[in-house]
Amino acid sequence: MQPLQCSGIGALTGLPIQLAFQGSVLSVTPSAKASDLYLAPGFIDLQVNGFAGVDYNHPLTPHQEIARSLRAQFATGVTRLYPTVITGAPDAMYACLRNLAAARESIPEGHAIDGFHVEGPHLSPEDGPRGAHPHQWVRPPDLDEFYRWQEVARGRIRIVTLSPEWPEAPRYIERITAEGVVASIGHTQAGAAQIAAAVASGATLSTHLGNGAHQLLRRHPNYIWDQLAEDRLMAGFIADGIHLGAAFLKSAIRAKTVDRSVLVTDAATPAGASPGRYCLADQPVDLTEDGRVVLAGTDRLAGSALHMHRGVENLMRLTGLSLPDAIRMATINPARAGKVPGRTLGLVPGERADIVQFRLTPSNEIEIVATWLAGVRVY
Secondary structure, eight states: OOOEEEEEEETTTOOEEEEEESSBEEEEEEOOOOOSEEEEEOEEEEEESEETTEETTOTTOOHHHHHHHHHHHHTTTEEEEEEEEESOOHHHHHHHHHHHHHHHHHSTTGGGBOOEEEEOSSSOOSTTTTTTSOGGGOOOOOHHHHHHHHHHTTTOEEEEEEOTTSTTHHHHHHHHHHTTOEEEEOSOOOOHHHHHHHHHHTOOEESSTTSSSOSSOOSSSOHHHHHHHOTTOEEEEEOSSSSSOHHHHHHHHHHHOGGGEEEEOOBOTTTTSOSEEEEETTEEEEEOTTSOEEETTSOOBOSBOOOHHHHHHHHHHHHOOOHHHHHHHHTHHHHHHHTOTTOSSOSOTTSBOOEEEEEEOTTOOEEEEEEEETTEEOO
16 A cells, blocks of 8 residues: 655644655655645543543443544544543443443544543542542542453553542552553642652652642642642643633743643533533533533533644643644643653654644634544544
């Protein structure tokens, strides 16, 4: 079979390039063709609870609906994602993971699901840090439960978000990281010593830093500063202009540096759908006219409606990041943070041929032109 080819400006380098690829990138050569199109590695979303009206946190979500949600995300430039299962009853979480794992193997687009992120249930039980996670199902870290997750998910749990405030956290983190799973700190009110112990035990990531927190914090010390200051932690940020103000987002990325910062959507069921009422697990949520996803009847955020390419735009608009740095936060960095194989080096020979081609408008809006997943055009 003849290799496919495409050309454009390398979004990470600013140089005109021509790619030859099949399942992986075969060659990257300089191009003399004039182009207004950019080429980037396909975007990676490490935290997505649902999309296009499809709930990943319902155990009976039809596989064809999961496939439809993947196709909707290809239109935003996403090529690899970690469907995220949140805090719930043990049997419900097992059932959701089992359904998602079966969907991954049964639908043509399933290999876009590179693994799973379990966010909870080992979170802070306190209002504020707990966020929209249901209080009744918050519980301490349990290794037996983790191994059961891995069993039903067919070994594809890649990230577990937990709070280090639990006494069991250090040993739990040691064990899951020894299995190759990323331990991420989130939804926490942990003190500095507890965060330090988590990092010493192997935690390497902060989940949507700046969110899942108290409305009011002491100036210092606090758990946000402690994580910002810890160079061994990468950090995810929801750049929708709603979850984080521009000043915090800009300052936080400066503190972590671009190399340790990751763009996530934390998209929930209504993302990519019309305003109205939806479900996230067994909780009703509303997508408001101004783009917020909230627990029904409240103003408490319950995920986002962010599209990944809009997140890249927002990084440039809200923080002044360059296009290459914003693209890095959506591609190479999440691959490193989430241990996504074949995606940590960018558009170089041997890497997976996950590619997005886009146009940048004069107002710095991104228009997705084409998306390839492992060398197959999916949008």
